Amino acid sequence: MEFGPGIWGPIVATVVMLLGVAVAYLLLLASRKYITPKPSLEKLRTYACGEVLKPDEVHVDSEQFYSPIRRVFRPFYRYVQPRHTGILTTYLLWVVVGFIIILIAIMVALR
Amino acid sequence: MIPHAPILTIVLPIFAAFLTPVVGIVAKRFGVERARDWFVVGVAILMFIIVASMVPAVWGGEVLVYKLGGWSPPWGIVLAVDGLNLLVALIIAGVVSLVAIYSVVYMERDSGLEKYYTLLMLVTAGSMGVTLTGDIFNLYVFFEIMSISSYALVAFRRNWDSVEAGVKYLVIGSLGTSLLLLSIVFLYGLIGSLNIADLAWKLVEIKATQPLPMIVPLMLALLVTGFGIKIAMVPLHAWLPDAYQAAPSAVSALLSGATTTVGIYAMLRVSYLLFGALAIGMMFIVLGLITMVAGGLMALVQRDLKRLLAYSCISQMGYILLGVGFGTTMGIQGGLFHLLNNAIYKVLLFMCAGAIVYRVGTSNLDELGGLGKNMPITATLFVVGALAISGVPPLNGFASKWTIYVAGMEAGQPICTAIAVVMSALTLAYFLKAINLMFLGQRPEHLREVKEAPPLMLFPMLMLAAFCVVFGILPGLGIDLVRPAQGAVMNQLGYIGSVMGAG
Numbered sequence: 213m214e215f216g217p218g219i220w221g222p223i224v225a226t227v228v229m230l231l232g233v234a235v236a237y238l239l240l241l242a243s244r245k246y247i248t249p250k251p252s253l254e255k256l257r258t259y260a261c262g263e264v265l266k267p268d269e270v271h272v273d274s275e276q277f278y279s280p281i282r283r284v285f286r287p288f289y290r291y292v293q294p295r296h297t298g299i300l301t302t303y304l305l306w307v308v309v310g311f312i313i314i315l316i317a318i319m320v321a322l323r
Numbered sequence: 324m325i326p327h328a329p330i331l332t333i334v335l336p337i338f339a340a341f342l343t344p345v346v347g348i349v350a351k352r353f354g355v356e357r358a359r360d361w362f363v364v365g366v367a368i369l370m371f372i373i374v375a376s377m378v379p380a381v382w383g384g385e386v387l388v389y390k391l392g393g394w395s396p397p398w399g400i401v402l403a404v405d406g407l408n409l410l411v412a413l414i415i416a417g418v419v420s421l422v423a424i425y426s427v428v429y430m431e432r433d434s435g436l437e438k439y440y441t442l443l444m445l446v447t448a449g450s451m452g453v454t455l456t457g458d459i460f461n462l463y464v465f466f467e468i469m470s471i472s473s474y475a476l477v478a479f480r481r482n483w484d485s486v487e488a489g490v491k492y493l494v495i496g497s498l499g500t501s502l503l504l505l506s507i508v509f510l511y512g513l514i515g516s517l518n519i520a521d522l523a524w525k526l527v528e529i530k531a532t533q534p535l536p537m538i539v540p541l542m543l544a545l546l547v548t549g550f551g552i553k554i555a556m557v558p559l560h561a562w563l564p565d566a567y568q569a570a571p572s573a574v575s576a577l578l579s580g581a582t583t584t585v586g587i588y589a590m591l592r593v594s595y596l597l598f599g600a601l602a603i604g605m606m607f608i609v610l611g612l613i614t615m616v617a618g619g620l621m622a623l624v625q626r627d628l629k630r631l632l633a634y635s636c637i638s639q640m641g642y643i644l645l646g647v648g649f650g651t652t653m654g655i656q657g658g659l660f661h662l663l664n665n666a667i668y669k670v671l672l673f674m675c676a677g678a679i680v681y682r683v684g685t686s687n688l689d690e691l692g693g694l695g696k697n698m699p700i701t702a703t704l705f706v707v708g709a710l711a712i713s714g715v716p717p718l719n720g721f722a723s724k725w726t727i728y729v730a731g732m733e734a735g736q737p738i739c740t741a742i743a744v745v746m747s748a749l750t751l752a753y754f755l756k757a758i759n760l761m762f763l764g765q766r767p768e769h770l771r772e773v774k775e776a777p778p779l780m781l782f783p784m785l786m787l788a789a790f791c792v793v794f795g796i797l798p799g800l801g802i803d804l805v806r807p808a809q810g811a812v813m814n815q816l817g818y819i820g821s822v823m824g825a826g
Contacts, residue, residue: 220725222796226717258765267692267765274626274688277756281623281749288620296561296621300491303561307498310551310558315544317606322540 325376329389329402332373332412333451333465339366340444344437360427363440367423370447371416374409381409382807386821388457396457396822397521403457403822406807410659411454411588414666418580419447421670421783426573428779429677433571439479445472446577450585457822459510459597460517462589463503470496470553473582477570488562488569495562499552506545509538520822523597523815530599539598546593553586555637556644557614564621567633568686572677575629579636580670587643587662595647595812607648612742615641619746623753628676628686631757632669635712638750639665645743646727647812649734655812657726659805664719664794668711671787675705678776678784679761688757693766697773702762704784709758711791713751719791722798 258265276282282289295302325331343359350358380387387404394400404412423443430436449469456462474496478489511517513536514525529536548559555563567575594603618638625631643665646658678701679694680686695702711718714725724747731740775781794801811818 222717222722222798226796229717266768268767268769270765271689271692271767272760272764274756274760275624277760278623278752281752285620288617289624292617293621293624296564298565300494303491303495304498306558306561307495307548307552310556311502311544311548313558314547314551314606314610315541317609318540318544318547318603321603321606322535322543
């Protein structure tokens with residue numbers, strides 16, 4: 213079944229993806245014939261700077277997870293994000309500003 | 324069609340709202356407290372059946388006009404059901420049914436559940452009223468019923484965060500509904516009618532015979548701002564992250580799937596039908612892009628899963644506005660298809676978040692990890708929802724986003740389309756972060772004993788995930804579902820003729 217313009221056929225694409233998953237899984241199974249993972253307790257431990265860390269301590273900081281993307285959009289995170297202060301009066305001001313922007317846009321469009 | 328289906332759709336949840344406490348008392352007396360919860364589930368499913376019974380007639384091209392008290396329009400109040408509001412009614416009824424099933428277990432640890440279910444039914448009645456009415460003052464009244472019940476639901480748990488979020492939502496939401504009322508007052512003053520079809524026709528006549536009165540842009544701006552607050556269009560979005568984070572997850576799912584859909588519907592009905600304002604499509608495109616980008620970038624840096632989902636919800640509204648803003652057949656189809664899909668995967672994702680909160684007690688991403696081993700079904704369903712919302716093929720989000728991209732290219736807006744594609748990649752990025760932090764990696768000690776979510780919570784999630792797959796693999800099915808709605812958006816005169824002809 214084709215969908216919209218172009219060559220995207222969702223059913224064919226799905227079948228191909230499922231086949232890809234099946235092939236990948238078979239490769240994984242085949243590879244285990246040669247190398248069997250044997251995780252020992254020592255292997256599962258996390259070492260950093262000579263210290264053994266607990267699972268709770270190796271958690272990635274969720275806010276800094278994409279710090280490179282944050283650097284790309286630095287102006288947004290420097291000026292817009294801090295404006296989300298949680299202060300109600302600020303948010304009401306945003307509504308007023310939003311209303312004025314919408315009014316001007318409509319007046320220009322319907323002119 | 325079931326006789327009196329349009330009015331039954333509204334009256335049924337209203338009666339159920341006031342019957343629920345009585346059913347609760349009786350059920351408690353007989354030691355079967357869950358009978359109250361199942362009563363609400365039954366009402367929601369019955370409502371879905373009633374809405375579905377209108378499908379053959381409406382998809383056959385008919386506009387169902389139900390005259391209340393036998394009074395003819397424009398003097399009497401009518402309910403007018405066309406392809407657009409039928410689609411929205413189906414979404415509301417479906418979401419409410421699944422949320423009601425989910426709530427049976429999810430809300431069992433809370434007290435005061437009579438109030439919860441009463442409010443749930445009132446939100447439903449208000450949403451259905453806004454959707455089906457053909458009278459703009461009625462629309463305002465039902466909008467208030469829906470909104471006030473939502474404020475109370477957000478503050479349902481009565482802890483500091485939820486009360487604060489509820490008060491913020493109340494103040495900003497009340498400002499929005501005040502703007503709506505002001506606009507309706509101006510409309511009535513200018514035209515002297517409250518029937519939407521009559522208003523639309525008289526506005527067409529005014530535009531044909533004289534220069535557009537200066538008050539018309541003001542009325543439209545007031546309406547768009549009022550509804551814009553409900554759909555959390557940037558910069559009117561500030562209430563939403565706090566509200567969705569603080570509310571019980573079942574409520575967040577309901578608000579993201581049902582009330583936001585109603586907000587989009589009302590905005591479309593008003594701007595496209597009442598004002599015939601395809602001319603303001605560019606405004607929707609620009610606001611849609613700002614909403615999409617700001618929501619996405621804010622979602623990227625959130626520490627709390629529910630807050631991340633809330634900002635993601637804002638971002639997805641941008642796609643819908645972008646699609647309908649293009650104003651072409653394919654653009655509106657894409658926007659409405661995305662509206663349907665958004666209701667499906669956003670409800671699914673909030674339910675998954677709720678399952679985690681139910682088992683772990685927190686939605687803070689920094690306190691989670693390795694839960695894929697403990698909650699494999701929830702993890703799989705979350706991944707399905709996350710990939711769907713990110714527009715990864717072959718899931719439903721891809722189908723609707725792709726329709727919007729194609730519409731954008733056909734409408735000569737390659738830059739807008741490129742921004743939408745980039746934001747889709749960003750959506751995938753922040754959902755991969757959430758998947759990594761919650762389900763992968765090393766499992767902290769305190770999460771070792773966490774169990775899978777209960778089956779009754781998993782059931783609605785499984786159904787929603789199945790819809791994500793079905794509408795992705797068979798996108799033609801989704802497009803067929805939204806085509807009558809798109810036809811209704813673009814056929815202003817058909818709606819006016821059907822409603823006024825009923826007089």
